Amino acid sequence: MSKRRVRPAQQQPECQPRGDLRPLPEQRYVCRCGEELRLVRAGPRINDWAHVTLSGQRYRDDRPALLREDPARWWAQLRQRMAAGDMRAAQLYSTLTAAEILGGSPGRHYHHPEKTLTPPLEQPPPFCCEQPMWASPDGWACRVTRRVFPYTPTTG
Ligand SMILES: [Zn+2]
Ligand SMILES: [Zn+2]
Numbered sequence: 001m002s003k004r005r006v007r008p009a010q011q012q013p014e015c016q017p018r019g020d021l022r023p024l025p026e027q028r029y030v031c032r033c034g035e036e037l038r039l040v041r042a043g044p045r046i047n048d049w050a051h052v053t054l055s056g057q058r059y060r061d062d063r064p065a066l067l068r069e070d071p072a073r074w075w076a077q078l079r080q081r082m083a084a085g086d087m088r089a090a091q092l093y094s095t096l097t098a099a100e101i102l103g104g105s106p107g108r109h110y111h112h113p114e115k116t117l118t119p120p121l122e123q124p125p126p127f128c129c130e131q132p133m134w135a136s137p138d139g140w141a142c143r144v145t146r147r148v149f150p151y152t153p154t155t156g
Contacts, residue, residue, distance in 0.1 A: 015147045017133060017140060019126030023151040024135050027121075029113030033060055037111050041137040047148065049137060051111050063107035 029037040035053045042050040052058050067074040081089035096107075125132040129144035139150040 015128050015142050015145055015149075017126045017128040017142070017149050019133075020123055021126055021140055021149060021152045022123070022154045024121060024123060025118075028117040030115050030117055031111040032114045033109070033111070035060070035111055036117065037113055047136050047138045047141075051113055053111060057111070059108060059110045061108045067107070 026038065029051065031037055031051075031053075035057075037051045037053060039049040040052050040056075042048040050058060061068065064074065066077075078089050078093055082093055125135065126140055127133065128140075128142040128147075128149075131143040133140040133149075134143055135141075136148060139148045141148045
């Protein structure tokens with residue numbers, strides 16, 4: 001019976017973060033819809049960020065109330081208006097169906113940061129494994145090994 005050669009364990013890079021491990025100052029962004037955005041934790045157990053408006057909204061829903069509550073009825077009414085020769089209904093119908101075909105949600109969008117409102121950060125990110133670290137909700141994360149180092153408290 002031949003024994004399979006045991007491969008040596010993969011050498012994990014040793015994480016030695018260098019630099020300032022204090023958290024970054026909060027940044028503000030603006031969406032193309034004009035809403036001001038900030039970062040919040042994406043979920044209780046998800047170490048990632050989500051963009052929300054200052055009132056905590058992740059997306060904007062500008063659809064008519066009936067379209068949100070009863071889409072089938074809303075579309076049926078729109079088709080009836082088109083059949084009756086309503087040009088505005090026909091226009092709306094083509095806009096909305098085009099958006100649906102393209103995979104978008106008509107009248108609804110997730111806020112996305114277009115521009116940063118706050119001035120550029122003066123604090124350079126710490127480095128680990130020769131990469132700038134990522135400021136995750138739990139702390140500075142190494143981009144190579146994904147190890148997270150808690151933020152050091154800010155003093156002064
Ligand atoms: Zn590292
Ligand atoms: Zn928006």
